[in-house]
Amino acid sequence: MLTKVILLYPGANLLELVERFFFTYSTWNWQLPLRISKSGQIEQQKSVTIYTPTYPEMSLTAKITESSQKTILDALIKGLKMTMESNSIL
Numbered sequence: 001m002l003t004k005v006i007l008l009y010p011g012a013n014l015l016e017l018v019e020r021f022f023f024t025y026s027t028w029n030w031q032l033p034l035r036i037s038k039s040g041q042i043e044q045q046k047s048v049t050i051y052t053p054t055y056p057e058m059s060l061t062a063k064i065t066e067s068s069q070k071t072i073l074d075a076l077i078k079g080l081k082m083t084m085e086s087n088s089i090l
Helices: 002-008 014-026 066-089
Strands: none
Touching: 002 014, 014 066
16 A cells, blocks of 8 residues: 555655555545556455555455454544644644
């Protein structure tokens, strides 16, 4: 996920990358799979699409429930708020 943010914002400094990480994923359309490179077709799904970070890449989408998706999104929103608050202090 961090690699995607670095590729989206190549000129950002470290603090900007942290803030943009939380902003990007707390507002991400989770019906779209998160990919580093573009693929031909995007499969529409009802829940967040998550792949293992190790080889071979496997989809964990079937194991993500609505409540676990809400937990993930809540944590991303909390991280974004904390990051924005700490940036306003600096």
